[in-house]
Amino acid sequence: MRFLTDEEDIVATALRTWHLSKTYHGRAALSAMNLTVPSDVVFGYLGPNGAGKTTTIRLLAGLLRPSSGRAEIGGYDVVRDRERAQRQIGYLPGDFAAYPRLTAAAYLDHLGYLRGGPDRARIRSLADRLDLDLNVRIGAMSHGNRQKVGIVQAFMHAPALLVLDEPTAGLDPLIQRQFLELVREARERGQTVFLSSHNLYEVEAVADMVGILVRGRLAVVEEVDKLKAQAVRRIDLTFAGVPPDAALRGVAAVQQLTVTGHTAHLVVEGHTAELLRIAAPYGVEQIVTHEPDLEEVFLSYYDAQE
């Protein structure tokens, strides 16, 4: 075994916060958040309206000063080393607004020059995928199309960390799907993505880890696979004869059981190994497992804090 050097540790951690807090007029919008996001993951940042997601993101992007605590991006403090921290980030605000008089092409070109030269082939390919006409003035665009310009500017270069605040709000489902592809490709290229969202399904589809923020407090940080393992799961077992409902009810993980004909419909929480061991001797002919749904897990965290 070998310990990481300081340099490697910085590379392995995309962002870290220590007691990061923000108070507005005596009311806490974010309370003492301790969070570590490793590199090369998609981190889904979930929470109901007003939970403090945008506040967190603006603190990370160096656009707000913390009331107390601190944060580092790629090892750089977002206050003391603001410019270097900001250079690690590609940031897409929730309400993306740019120069209304410029066409998207002119705006993206201009940004590209600020970042060392535009990659026009990349810009065109992103615009094609998102069905964005680059020749329209940004001021004349719909909200959704302006949002697409924001997505192109965030993805046209390859910062270590992409910080995206509700990026798919206002996009139609086909474009949302393209966006999720871009997020996956970014992770494959080794970028880390911090994605705030209301949309559980979007986060479930793309995130490796999630944090759930409720009233300015992190209620949980967990790998999506682990949350799924905790999640309630629906399983239908079809038997050769009448289902052995007393034996099935005796399994600790079984929460609910209904029987129709030869099929037992079960709601199971946690691991299913014991259930399958108990059921097998009764002649199981078919097993249908429904993908666990994270919604109930999330709602249980939301409710617990109400």
Ligand SMILES: Nc1ncnc2c1ncn2[C@@H]1O[C@H](COP(=O)(O)OP(=O)(O)OP(=O)(O)O)[C@@H](O)[C@H]1O
């Ligand atoms: N500039 C401000 N002045 C005073 N209060 C603010 C300010 N910005 C945010 N807040 C408050 O801080 C809390 C968190 O707001 P924030 O915008 O971070 O939440 P959010 O999770 O992004 O919400 P949403 O999902 O609705 O966008 C809210 O109660 C909000 O009213």
